[in-house]
Amino acid sequence: MSVHSIDPAKLRDASWLVPQIVNLCRSQVQRALELYRVAMKAGAKLQQFETEDCRQMFSALVTSAIRVGQADEALRVLQDLQRQGPGLDMSIFTSATKLCTSKQLFPECLAIYDFMLDACKLEVNDKTVWSCLLFCAIETKSYHRCSFFFEQLRTYGEASSKDFSNMVRFASSTGEWELALKMLEDMRKASVEIDSIVYNTVLASCVVAEQVDAARKLLEQVVKDGGVADVIAFNTLSKGYAKAGRIDECCELYDWMHSLGIKPSQVTYGILLDSCINENQIERAAQVFETMKAEGCPMNTVLYTTLIKGFARAGQVDQATRIYEQMRTERTVAPDLITFSILIKANCDHGDLEVSLKLMAEMRQLGLKPDEVVFNNLLGGCVNWKQEGNVELAKSLYKDMISAGVRPSNATYSILIRLYSQCKMLDEAVDLLRHEPVAHGVRAEARLYAQLAQCCLRERQGRRAVEVYKMLTEHSTPTPAVHSSMLGMCIKLNMLDTGAEILSLAASVGGRVDARDAAALMDAAVKKKKPQVVETLRSAMMQLKLPVSA
Known part of the structure; x- marks a missing residue:
């Protein structure tokens, strides 16, 4: 029957109500909670x-509610028990804590603990409870609680391997590498088993904190003690x-791994390649690459691309292309967008625009879509094409970019402005x-207007420069740096009328x-004996509240 149709006298009768709720909690939790509320x-x-x-009754309600994932309902029941019943006891709190932890209800477990602490301040002397709370604090990133929970845990018993592991996780997450090392030492003293995950976490904590020597000392100790030193630790x-x-x-570690039989x-290899390339030791990187192939290490796109990047950065485009060709012969390895982006830029920078266009065609054949970076590199190649620029190709690429659904950026327009300026096409x-x-939803940055205005000034097109400056003021307020560069150029090119109009x-x-900057422009106008310009500058400077010398 509906719980709402039950005789209220029965509902108030503990001898009837308690067995009913306890029985319902076994299989009909929602109905049990509903009966309790009614x-x-x-x-x-x-x-x-x-x-x-x-x-x-309350133990059954709390544990069953948590079991079905309704820890918030369990907390409300506990609040009733404390305020209207005989109060919380340790057994119910312990059961709730352990069950919440096993059900991964970590925030809810801490909320129940906080309520218990505020409501009745039970003395928790069960080590397992503190262990659960520590784990919940780690999982919820409540790091401010961890040290206290761990201290309480050790007050009532020996910390387990899992407890120490959680403290190592805490130390690693908060960057406390010294605490991580201390936990490791405490584990050794307590003869607690230390697995590779703990060792590697402590190692990583030291490395992240840039305490590489401490990490090396730890690894040496692990190897000496016969601990688990795996490839992850060395990496x-x-x-x-x-x-x-x-x-x-890095290279010495590689040799050490070999001596220990660690593959x-x-x-x-990726780390070795990266380190060689970052230190501009390209030949050494090539040696690592050949060693890697000789030892039968499975190749992947990242390894090939890393070496290609190194040769491209060193300006050795032919070598980068050779590695790319090797990569294409591997049936199981295919270049990705980053690979093509690096090669296209390298060839564009080297003046081989035709090769770059061929690479983009090959990229499309593999089903890869060029992104903004690829198009920008190709547009940059148009600027450098035979020292004179290739406007028509740039227009075609820009149109292709739009058609492909690739949104241009401020970098795109900066490249095109440079190209048009180079080709004396300032109107365009x-x-x-x-x-x-x-038209394409791009907010043009002030630097684009400043760039174009400078181009106009260099071509001594003062009216055009002023027009661009007006466009800038319609979008944003020009900064002192923008004014400094434009006014400086006006002084340098003796375009004082233009400078006065801009001011x-x-x-x-x-x-x-x-x-x-204003004073420098005024001095130039005075020296050139241009009274009309001087008067215009004086009026503008007064309006800007800038000092005007006699």
Whole structure:
């Protein structure tokens, strides 16, 4: 029957209610909770129940609610027990803590602990409970609780391997490498088994904290003691050496691994390659690559691409291409977007735009779509094409970029402005900046307007430079740096009328101008004996509240 149709007298009768709820909790948790709530509304007085009956009922309600993932409901029941019943006891709290932990209800477990602490301040002398709370604190990143929970745990018993592991996780997450080492030492003293995960976590803590020498000392101790030193441990330390630029130690670790019979992994070789390339030791990187192939290490895209990147960075485009060709012969390894991006840029920088276009075609044949970086590199190649630029190809690439659904960026427009300026096509550059960013939802940065204005000034097109400056003021307030570069160029090229007009416009829009730049422009106008320019500058400087000398 519906719980709402039950006789209220029965609901208030503990001898009837308690067995009913305990029985329902075994298979119908929601119905048990509903019956409990209806009974409370019907006037059931928990203080009148036998203490043992009351605790039995609440224990069943709490544990069953947690079992079905309703820890918040369990907390409300516990609050009723404390406020209206005989109060919390240690057994219910212990059961709730352990069950929440096993069900991975970590925040809820801590919430129950906080309620217990505030409501009745039970003395928790069960080591297992503190162990559960420590684990919950780690999982919820409540790191401020961890040290206290661990201290309480050790007060009531010996910490287990899992407890120490959790403290190592805590130390690693908070960057406390010294604490991680101390936990490791405590484990040794307590004769607690230490697995490779703990060792590697402590090693990683030292490496992240840039305590590479401490990490090396630990690894040596592990090997000496016959502990579990695996390839992950060596790779972790190798990353630390690579980051510190200590390439010789990276290579020495590699030899040490061999002497211990530990087989290097793809990650091992990747770290070695990266460290050689970052230190510009390209030939050494090539040796590592050949060793890797000779030892039968399975090749992958990352390893090939890393070496290609190294040769490209060193300007050895032919060598980078040779590695790419080797990569293409591997049936199980295919170049990815990063591989092509590196090669395309390298060839563009080297002036081989035709090769770059061929690479993009090969990339598309593999089903890869060029992104903004690839298109920008190709556009940059158009700027450098035979020292004179290739505007038509750039226009075609830009159109292709839009058609492919690749959104241009400020970098894209900066490249095109440079190309148009180089080819004396400032009208098209102005038209581009006026219309294209808006058409494709790109917010043009102030630097683009400053760049184009500078290009106009270099070509002594003062009216065009002023037009671009006005466009800039329509989008944002020019910075002192922008004014400094433009006014400086006007002085250098003796375009003082243009400089005065720009300063007047800056005053009208409330722009920020460095007093030294305005004063330098004024000095130049005075020296050139241009009274009209001087008067224009004086008026603008007064409006900008800049000092005007006699």
